[in-house]
């Protein structure tokens with residue numbers, strides 16, 4: 001994610017570390033605190049359940065996209081091509097990882113658009129990079145290279161601090177986001193990377209005009225743990241290993257306070273039941289990063305296995321359909337008002 005130095009080795013190291021059990025947060029995302037009421041007479045047929053939705057001016061088979069992960073090295077580009085094929089075939093969106101390394105190396109990921117012509121593609125750049133003198137220009141190039149429908153700006157102050165090469169001066173990032181909203185030819189999403197975006201920050205982001213906030217909360221892939229594994233003096237950061245706000249807490253607070261805003265859910269979504277619960281809590285769409293990577297390259301970090309990854313996406317959708325069926329909801333509009341309850345996480 002952060003790219004202060006030549007980042008090729010780091011990108012590939014991140015892929016390997018993200019597969020390791022040490023990469024998972026010890027605190028869960030909170031989906032088990034959400035209970036949807038069981039409907040004993042669904043009055044619909046499971047095979048007619050309709051997850052289709054519109055997202056970023058494209059039709060999706062379900063409100064899902066593959067979360068921002070990688071790009072910029074030969075291996076990472078190969079993974080992104082596989083993810084593009086996977087997303088196109090499944091009819092779901094694709095967000096790429098930070099494009100800075102690839103653009104600064106003079107390389108391009110424009111082939112992804114050819115592999116995924118009918119789905120939303122979401123570019124990616126760090127907030128800290130956006131705030132630099134050439135940040136807006138870099139963001140324009142990122143959007144252009146991908147022919148992106150939106151760009152996600154990631155906020156990762158904790159990861160940057162723990163990362164040996166990380167950047168700790170976070171001044172002017174909000175102003176840069178405001179500038180990007182005006183200057184870029186596409187919608188701007190702002191996301192965290194696993195520590196969550198809470199209500200106060202979400203308000204500031206919407207106030208400067210961002211289209212959507214992706215909470216990217218605590219409970220899944222944990223970048224503090226991953227970066228701590230790469231640094232020599234990790235003891236300093238041990239109290240902060242599970243710093244952050246669980247995904248469900250972020251979703252619930254923002255959606256209650258700002259129900260009209262576009263909210264995206266990620267961080268610790270384990271399966272289709274969690275994904276459906278995120279939609280029920282107010283998210284427009286849900287993404288998974290680490291779990292898709294694990295399905296694609298396996299625990300051995302092998303070559304992309306599109307069959308295994310396609311099956312994982314099919315299972316995810318089937319679990320979402322089953323959730324709608326068991327709540328007596330024939331489509332997403334019905335499901336959003338299905339009865340259920342939530343125990344706040346203290």
Ligand SMILES: Cc1cc2nc3c(=O)[nH]c(=O)nc-3n(C[C@H](O)[C@H](O)[C@H](O)COP(=O)(O)O)c2cc1C
Nearest residue numbers: 018068069097098154193220221267268288289290
């Ligand atoms: C290998 C890997 C690389 C990532 N790189 C980026 C990145 O470049 N930009 C970004 O915004 N998020 C990045 N993320 C964070 C994810 O988009 C997501 O916010 C986080 O992993 C939590 O979701 P998960 O629990 O489904 O993995 C990366 C995640 C993984 C697993």
